[in-house]
Amino acid sequence: MEREIHKTLMQECLSLAKKGKGAVSPNPLVGAILVKGGRIVARGYHRKFGGPHAEVECLQSYRGDASSATLYINLEPCSHLGKTPPCTDLILRSGIRRVIVAMKDPNPLVSGRGIRRLRSAGVDVLMGVLEEEAVALNRFFVKHITTGMPYVHLKLAQSLDGKIADAGGNSRWISSPESRSLVHQWRAEYDAVLVGAGTVEKDNPALTVRMVRGRDPDIVVLDGRFRVPSGSRVFSVNRNRRIFLCVGRNAARRQARKTAALRKRGVEVIEFQSERGHLSLKKVLHVLYSRGIGSLLVEGGGMVFGDFIHNALADELSVFVAPRIIGEGVNGFVMDQRGKRPRLFRLSASPIGPDILLKGVTK
Numbered sequence: 001m002e003r004e005i006h007k008t009l010m011q012e013c014l015s016l017a018k019k020g021k022g023a024v025s026p027n028p029l030v031g032a033i034l035v036k037g038g039r040i041v042a043r044g045y046h047r048k049f050g051g052p053h054a055e056v057e058c059l060q061s062y063r064g065d066a067s068s069a070t071l072y073i074n075l076e077p078c079s080h081l082g083k084t085p086p087c088t089d090l091i092l093r094s095g096i097r098r099v100i101v102a103m104k105d106p107n108p109l110v111s112g113r114g115i116r117r118l119r120s121a122g123v124d125v126l127m128g129v130l131e132e133e134a135v136a137l138n139r140f141f142v143k144h145i146t147t148g149m150p151y152v153h154l155k156l157a158q159s160l161d162g163k164i165a166d167a168g169g170n171s172r173w174i175s176s177p178e179s180r181s182l183v184h185q186w187r188a189e190y191d192a193v194l195v196g197a198g199t200v201e202k203d204n205p206a207l208t209v210r211m212v213r214g215r216d217p218d219i220v221v222l223d224g225r226f227r228v229p230s231g232s233r234v235f236s237v238n239r240n241r242r243i244f245l246c247v248g249r250n251a252a253r254r255q256a257r258k259t260a261a262l263r264k265r266g267v268e269v270i271e272f273q274s275e276r277g278h279l280s281l282k283k284v285l286h287v288l289y290s291r292g293i294g295s296l297l298v299e300g301g302g303m304v305f306g307d308f309i310h311n312a313l314a315d316e317l318s319v320f321v322a323p324r325i326i327g328e329g330v331n332g333f334v335m336d337q338r339g340k341r342p343r344l345f346r347l348s349a350s351p352i353g354p355d356i357l358l359k360g361v362t363k
Contacts, residue, residue: 016045026294028141032058036069067095076105079114102134149285163329178353188214190297196304197223224277226251248274306335
């Protein structure tokens with residue numbers, strides 16, 4: 001019975017944590033509640049990067065005696081000084097004697113230290129309540145804090161016969177308005193959207209959030225040969241988003257005036273050693289993480305999708321299958337036959353308007 005109560009209250013923490021989506025990255029999503037006498041007396045969640053942590057919001061909003069209360073939190077409290085003071089110190093000062101935690105913090109700077117700090121001070125700490133759900137919620141954070149690379153989600157829309165565009169390269173619109181609305185919601189939740197040079201040339205996308213409310217993500221363009229037109233819509237820089245153009249070093253030097261002009265407009269042109277215009281995705285991902293990108297939504301095209309799969313660098317895959325047949329056209333994944341073939345797990349299929357959304361993760 002007590003375990004079920006813990007689960008119910010931890011679900012409330014997870015629901016609070018979700019309110020920080022799109023605002024706290026690269027920090028994790030965290031919610032906290034304070035329970036006293038069998039009822040919730042205070043709530044808090046991490047609202048924005050650099051702002052107060054969930055524990056701080058929760059405990060500072062409560063004016064009563066917290067010594068007999070229980071704190072629920074979906075992620076281990078931090079014990080180190082970062083942008084804010086250690087949350088373990090605040091918990092100990094409050095007099096709380098019991099803390100229920102969903103998961104250990106994967107951050108090497110914390111990873112068990114917060115729990116040990118509380119327990120050594122005599123606080124009763126219960127771990128693992130809704131741990132699987134908590135890990136799934138913070139999968140972006142778990143991935144980037146342990147690997148130094150962003151979480152990568154491949155998204156594509158295709159016909160029943162596996163085509164993402166017709167023979168002329170036209171892909172507007174394969175999926176339904178309902179599917180596109182969901183993609184715009186994802187854009188608002190990811191740090192950046194990544195596309196290849198071919199997608200920019202063919203579709204000239206803006207990659208903004210339009211069908212739902214939310215902030216526009218940063219943009220990453222892979223262009224080893226530096227062939228995208230400098231007048232493309234993705235380079236319409238505004239102060240609320242960053243534009244990263246990843247190019248081959250030799251191509252950037254051959255087109256020095258174009259490089260300089262884009263940089264003057266605010267585009268961050270990042271040069272990589274390339275092999276015949278092909279960029280190392282792993283190096284690209286590490287550099288993007290160093291720029292504060294903790295999650296990527298990859299939206300095209302076929303060669304980019306294939307490269308991520310070939311190198312086993314995709315964490316999640318979403319395929320919107322539209323009820324239409326294109327015939328001759330562009331395949332969703334353009335791959336070297338010698339590439340890796342990762343298996344998908346936790347598969348699901350759900351209707352989105354007239355489409356079917358197939359989802360899976362690679363581990």
